[in-house]
Amino acid sequence: MxxxxxxxxxxxxxxxxxxxxxxxxxxxxxETGILNFxxxxxxxxxxxxxxxVSLPNSVGTGxxxxxxxxxxxxxxxxIGGLTASAFAVLVALISLRRLRTDYLAMVLISLxxxxxxxCNNFVPLFNGADGLYNVPAPLAGVLHLTTNSFIxxxxxxxxxxxxxxxxxxxxxxxxxxxxxxxxxxxxETVAAALGKNVxxxxxxxxxxxxxxxxxxxxxxxxxxxxxxxxxWLPGETFVVFAVIIVGGVGNNVGLLMGSLLxxxxxxxxxxxxxxxPGHPGLIEYIDAMLIGVLLMVxxxxxxxxxxxxxxxxxxxxxxxxxxSNGASAVGESLHDEEATSVSQ
Amino acid sequence: MQLFWLSFGFGLxxxxxxxVSAVGLSLQFGITNxxxxxxxxxxxLGAYITFVFNNEVLHWNIWLAIVLAAIVVGLFxxxxxxxxxxxxxxxxxxxxxxxxxxxxxxxxxxxxxYSIWGATVRFYSVPINRALHIGPMLLTAYQLIVMAIxxxxxxxxxxxxKTTRLGKSMRxxxxxxxxAMTSGIDTKRITTxxxxxxxxxxxxxxxVLGLTEGNLTPASGELFLFVIFAAVIVGGVGSIYGAMxxxxxIGLATEVSAAFINPAYKLDVAFVILILTLLFxxxxxxxxxxxx
Amino acid sequence: xxxxxxxxxxxxxxxxxxxxIVKSFQGVVAVNGASFSVPExxxxxxxxxxxxxxxxxxxxxxxxxKSDGGTEHIGSTDVSNWESYQIARMxxxxxxxxxxxxxxxxxxxxxxxxxxxxxxxxxxxxxxxxGKTKREEHANTQRALDVLQTYGLYxxxxxxxRELSGGQKKLLEISRAVMxxxxxxxxxxxxxxxxxxxIEKIGGxxxxxxxxxxxxxxxxxxxxxxEKICDHVIVLAEGRTxxxxxxxxxxxxxxxxxxxxxxxxxxSSAR
Numbered sequence: 001m002x003x004x005x006x007x008x009x010x011x012x013x014x015x016x017x018x019x020x021x022x023x024x025x026x027x028x029x030x031e032t033g034i035l036n037f038x039x040x041x042x043x044x045x046x047x048x049x050x051x052x053v054s055l056p057n058s059v060g061t062g063x064x065x066x067x068x069x070x071x072x073x074x075x076x077x078x079i080g081g082l083t084a085s086a087f088a089v090l091v092a093l094i095s096l097r098r099l100r101t102d103y104l105a106m107v108l109i110s111l112x113x114x115x116x117x118x119c120n121n122f123v124p125l126f127n128g129a130d131g132l133y134n135v136p137a138p139l140a141g142v143l144h145l146t147t148n149s150f151i152x153x154x155x156x157x158x159x160x161x162x163x164x165x166x167x168x169x170x171x172x173x174x175x176x177x178x179x180x181x182x183x184x185x186x187x188e189t190v191a192a193a194l195g196k197n198v199x200x201x202x203x204x205x206x207x208x209x210x211x212x213x214x215x216x217x218x219x220x221x222x223x224x225x226x227x228x229x230x231x232w233l234p235g236e237t238f239v240v241f242a243v244i245i246v247g248g249v250g251n252n253v254g255l256l257m258g259s260l261l262x263x264x265x266x267x268x269x270x271x272x273x274x275x276x277p278g279h280p281g282l283i284e285y286i287d288a289m290l291i292g293v294l295l296m297v298x299x300x301x302x303x304x305x306x307x308x309x310x311x312x313x314x315x316x317x318x319x320x321x322x323x324s325n326g327a328s329a330v331g332e333s334l335h336d337e338e339a340t341s342v343s344q
Numbered sequence: 345m346q347l348f349w350l351s352f353g354f355g356l357x358x359x360x361x362x363x364v365s366a367v368g369l370s371l372q373f374g375i376t377n378x379x380x381x382x383x384x385x386x387x388x389l390g391a392y393i394t395f396v397f398n399n400e401v402l403h404w405n406i407w408l409a410i411v412l413a414a415i416v417v418g419l420f421x422x423x424x425x426x427x428x429x430x431x432x433x434x435x436x437x438x439x440x441x442x443x444x445x446x447x448x449x450x451x452x453x454x455x456x457x458y459s460i461w462g463a464t465v466r467f468y469s470v471p472i473n474r475a476l477h478i479g480p481m482l483l484t485a486y487q488l489i490v491m492a493i494x495x496x497x498x499x500x501x502x503x504x505x506k507t508t509r510l511g512k513s514m515r516x517x518x519x520x521x522x523x524a525m526t527s528g529i530d531t532k533r534i535t536t537x538x539x540x541x542x543x544x545x546x547x548x549x550x551x552v553l554g555l556t557e558g559n560l561t562p563a564s565g566e567l568f569l570f571v572i573f574a575a576v577i578v579g580g581v582g583s584i585y586g587a588m589x590x591x592x593x594i595g596l597a598t599e600v601s602a603a604f605i606n607p608a609y610k611l612d613v614a615f616v617i618l619i620l621t622l623l624f625x626x627x628x629x630x631x632x633x634x635x636x
Numbered sequence: 637x638x639x640x641x642x643x644x645x646x647x648x649x650x651x652x653x654x655x656x657i658v659k660s661f662q663g664v665v666a667v668n669g670a671s672f673s674v675p676e677x678x679x680x681x682x683x684x685x686x687x688x689x690x691x692x693x694x695x696x697x698x699x700x701x702k703s704d705g706g707t708e709h710i711g712s713t714d715v716s717n718w719e720s721y722q723i724a725r726m727x728x729x730x731x732x733x734x735x736x737x738x739x740x741x742x743x744x745x746x747x748x749x750x751x752x753x754x755x756x757x758x759x760x761x762x763x764x765x766x767g768k769t770k771r772e773e774h775a776n777t778q779r780a781l782d783v784l785q786t787y788g789l790y791x792x793x794x795x796x797x798r799e800l801s802g803g804q805k806k807l808l809e810i811s812r813a814v815m816x817x818x819x820x821x822x823x824x825x826x827x828x829x830x831x832x833x834x835i836e837k838i839g840g841x842x843x844x845x846x847x848x849x850x851x852x853x854x855x856x857x858x859x860x861x862x863e864k865i866c867d868h869v870i871v872l873a874e875g876r877t878x879x880x881x882x883x884x885x886x887x888x889x890x891x892x893x894x895x896x897x898x899x900x901x902x903x904s905s906a907r
Binding site for chain 1: 698699700719720721724725729730732736738739740741742744745748749750752754756757758759762763769773777781793794796812816
Binding site: 029033035037094095097099100101102103105106107109110111113114117118121122233234235238241242245281282285286288289291292293295296299300303 | 378428435438454455463573576581606618622
């Protein structure tokens with residue numbers, strides 16, 4: 001019974017966490033058209049920094065890491081997200097200028113590998129190949145949580161954070177900024193000819209998306225209490241791509257669906273299957289292949305994903321304009337409705 | 345100084361492997377105009393197929409095994425290009441779809457290799473080789489042969505591109521596919537031949553990488569891929585000769601730097617050079633004004 | 637300004653001018669010293685044989701492409717090799733020869749992207765000044781719908797732009813540029829590939845814009861159109877300015893006729 005209980009809440013945690021990660025990559029790739037093949041690197045930065053700021057000073061812990069500030073939840077998470085953002089801006093400043101999509105993808109995947117190499121080899125940073133462990137569980141002290149009650153609480157907390165971030169993301173994607181992002185995605189040259197500073201907007205998009213990456217990563221280390229290089233091989237970026245492409249690029253509901261289908265059902269559910277005797281790891285290998293195949297099949301047969309991007313109808317645009325004075329723009333009787341519902 | 349020359353020798357070896365693989369990648373890119381992110385896994389496949397011929401049942405001579413593996417990977421590349429990549433490239437006009445597909449392909453191939461050969465480190469069955477003094481450098485016979493192979497292949501590519509009809513068609517296609525097509529070049533045939541050649545180069549490079557490094561792991565190709573990227577970008581994407589020059593520069597820089605810094609970071613030196621190139625000469629150090 | 641003083645005086649007020657624009661691609665010279673002025677408030681045609689470098693000039697003037705040399709002025713401001721978005725913010729808008737609609741956006745959204753300064757494009761404003769953002773958005777939506785009404789695209793406002801027909805895309809290009817309230821409008825073959833009825837219509841729109849004080853430079857092949865609506869003509873050949881003046885004057889110019897007019901008449905009848 002307890003076993004099943006763990007399964008379920010672990011799955012719920014990953015559902016929400018990858019929803020957050022998917023929203024972050026979606027604003028970059030799905031909305032702005034930046035092919036960020038280094039995405040998992042930003043997730044890792046979020047995780048490491050969140051872990052390192054919440055751990056005590058490294059002296060005497062048997063681990064080597066920077067920071068060590070005993071910082072409580074949720075500030076540790078926030079620092080993790082902001083660090084990922086700051087790093088993203090730095091990366092974007094160097095690489096986004098005048099680089100074609102494919103060059104950019106090459107540079108970013110290389111960056112992801114180098115970051116991996118450094119974290120793996122440079123022990124004083126985040127304890128090298130062993131990674132960080134014994135990271136304090138969030139809220140455990142405050143709520144007097146035991147190992148048993150911790151899992152549902154963190155799953156719930158992650159759910160709440162995901163919902164809040166969903167609301168924030170909806171505000172952004174529905175705003176003129178979101179529209180400009182999509183204009184850049186569809187045609188950079190046109191966006192620039194319309195007076196949009198494409199580079200700066202791409203920078204903004206990288207900043208927002210990487211914040212989500214950092215938060216998602218921070219939650220991973222908070223959930224498991226540990227994080228090491230084996231958790232973020234460059235191929236992991238592909239899983240997040242699979243989530244958003246299967247679910248539906250440019251649609252937040254789709255991203256939640258994608259997270260459910262890919263991350264929960266395909267990545268984590270098989271992890272509970274018993275290993276095939278004599279073939280350690282075979283299930284994971286087959287699983288990874290399936291993800292690759294699923295993604296190609298989806299791209300071919302349903303490139304818009306399970307839940308396609310919505311057409312933003314003029315009535316919807318108008319409805320969102322709260323303080324509209326006078327008659328409605330499209331001649332339908334619309335009142336000042338507060339668009340409070342969390343929607344796409 | 346002794347150390348410098350030693351590492352310079354290793355640099356030449358790395359440069360050789362790098363040149364072969366970077367030219368292969370550039371050929372693919374030039375003709376089909378998208379970067380193949382599964383290229384590192386093509387290399388790993390070459391390394392493991394060589395391993396099969398060389399070790400387990402057959403015990404064939406390593407060089408024979410490498411040649412056969414290269415041919416197998418060449419054919420494999422053609423099939424992948426025809427069956428998967430080309431349909432995607434034709435269907436979607438935005439490059440990033442096909443890039444994601446190659447990225448997915450890379451994930452599939454890597455895990456196929458893991459499934460078949462497992463995660464354990466493998467070794468080729470070759471006699472232990474005594475190092476020879478070549479001037480101030482210290483190299484094994486295998487390393488010397490690898491260097492010789494690289495030089496021969498690069499000359500071969502040069503002759504192919506400059507003197508043969510096929511090479512001229514390839515260059516024409518690389519400059520402008522539509523124009524090449526309208527001027528009567530059979531672009532489909534050229535694409536197939538190019539992918540076969542580049543697949544062969546990938547397979548061969550993967551195998552000699554395993555040979556020069558002394559072992560093989562499934563992810564070795566992917567790790568090497570970003571060094572190839574560095575060589576290709578530093579040389580100027582799409583330029584074959586740029587790729588050769590970039591390979592020599594990156595190969596020497598990574599190995600020589602390993603003499604002075606922790607060798608664990610030697611590959612990161614490639615990335616630093618890559619970033620510097622992007623900052624100061626984004627079209628590459630040796631680029632003609634061409635693609636991009 | 638010393639070299640060009642004569643020409644600038646000749647054409648009372650140049651809204652846009654360029655001097656010695658040079659551009660080559662992989663060693664092939666596309667533009668080779670093109671120099672001309674576009675008089676304010678008038679419609680100027682940029683004509684020339686295929687390969688004369690017309691589109692390249694438009695690309696350079698609008699900042700979509702960097703030139704290898706030469707200067708460009710908007711009014712009296714030197715904007716040589718400015719970024720595309722900076723030039724756009726100076727009030728110069730352009731359309732593209734092959735329509736480049738923002739395919740994933742609706743027709744209405746295509747227009748809503750265009751206004752230059754939108755407070756809702758700042759992350760800070762979205763969350764901390766939502767009222768201002770919404771008022772602006774409302775005003776922009778009203779105006780966009782008006783523009784769509786004018787250009788006959790109102791019924792299509794909620795369609796994705798990629799679903800439009802070729803002619804509709806041409807209209808969308810123009811209306812999107814108009815939405816940005818340009819001072820100068822560069823139209824790259826606004827009538828290429830559209831039916832005669834629509835040519836008539838687009839011609840009317842261009843005249844309306846002129847009446848509102850917009851300076852227009854248009855690349856155009858159809859000499860009938862040029863004759864009807866353009867005040868001034870610039871002939872480009874082999875990347876150089878061959879002649880400028882009224883079309884009637886240019887018809888007398890033997891060099892122009894030899895280099896260009898004969899060919900274009902052939903070309904347009906062949907189409």
